Amino acid sequence: MTRNVTFAPGEFYHLYNRGTEKRKIFLNRQDYERFLSLLYLANGMARVDIKRQGSTLSELLTQDRDEKLVDICAYCLMPNHFHLIVRETKDYGISKFMQKLITGYTMYFNKAHERNGALLQGKFKSEHANSDRYLNYLIAYLHLNPIKLFDPTWKEHGIKDQERAEKFLDDYVYSSFLDYSGYDRLEKSILSLDALPAYTSIPKDFRSSITEWFDGQGSTLSMQQS
Structure with a gap:
């Protein structure tokens, strides 16, 4: 798998990472739903602001957001890792999006489960879908x-x-x-299938x-x- 990929606008990439020491990064429904909400909310230029810890997924996926950083074309969350397929739409879009996503989720997870430190195995991994x-x-x-x-x-x-x-x-x-x-479900708002x-x-x-x-x-x- 390629780790040092140069992201180019208009190109598709597979992004993934797993929990440090292969630990589970999703322990309950709330964890999965927070990551899903961040896939939507972190995909914008503005700072992510989840005002209430108890906000529902439907509330978060219908919040207004500004211009997207990337096109999210597919995703899969597994107990100890995640996969995304995204298209770079602007310079540094993927890097900014992933920084917001991973930082936001790690902060949430550590607070929710009373832990400290890194949650994932270093920098996210990436590969170019070159055909x-x-x-x-x-x-x-x-x-x-x-x-x-x-x-x-x-x-x-x-x-x-x-x-x-x-x-x-x-x-x-x-x-x-x-x-x-x-x-037809609300989670479709995360995606840019077009x-x-x-x-x-x-x-x-x-x-x-x-x-x-x-x-x-x-x-x-x-x-x-x-």
Whole structure:
């Protein structure tokens, strides 16, 4: 995986990081929802201001914000790590967004769980989606990641129960899988799906492309950070 990527406006990137010492970074629903709210609120030039600790996700995702720093095209939150696919829209947009996101979430997490120190394994990791084929691969990889929560070896040995896997993905609310599948939900405000290339047909071809992975191609997934 490439760590020192130069971000260029108009290009797509896979960003990810995991908890220090592989610790869990999401311990409950409130943690997941705070990260989701920060994906939305940190994606702007203004300082993030969550006035009330008890603010609901729906309240936070409907707050006004100014010009976006990046286009968030996909995301997946796992218990001890996260994945994002973003497009740089302006110089230093990704760097500014990730600094706000990670700082904001670490401050929240440490206060909520009475701890100190770093939460993540250093600087976030990144790789350039330098071809249409690779971008499609990353979108599939990211959205299939939650399957490992109930079938840890599916990437090496294939999916044993396709029906269960599809249901699990439909029930997993902490990724953009449902938005790609055509569901209308508030979390869609996090995303800029119109920033994706024209060949990416959502949701028309998304479920069929996922089924192709179910039918055997998934065994080729071998990302280090999974």
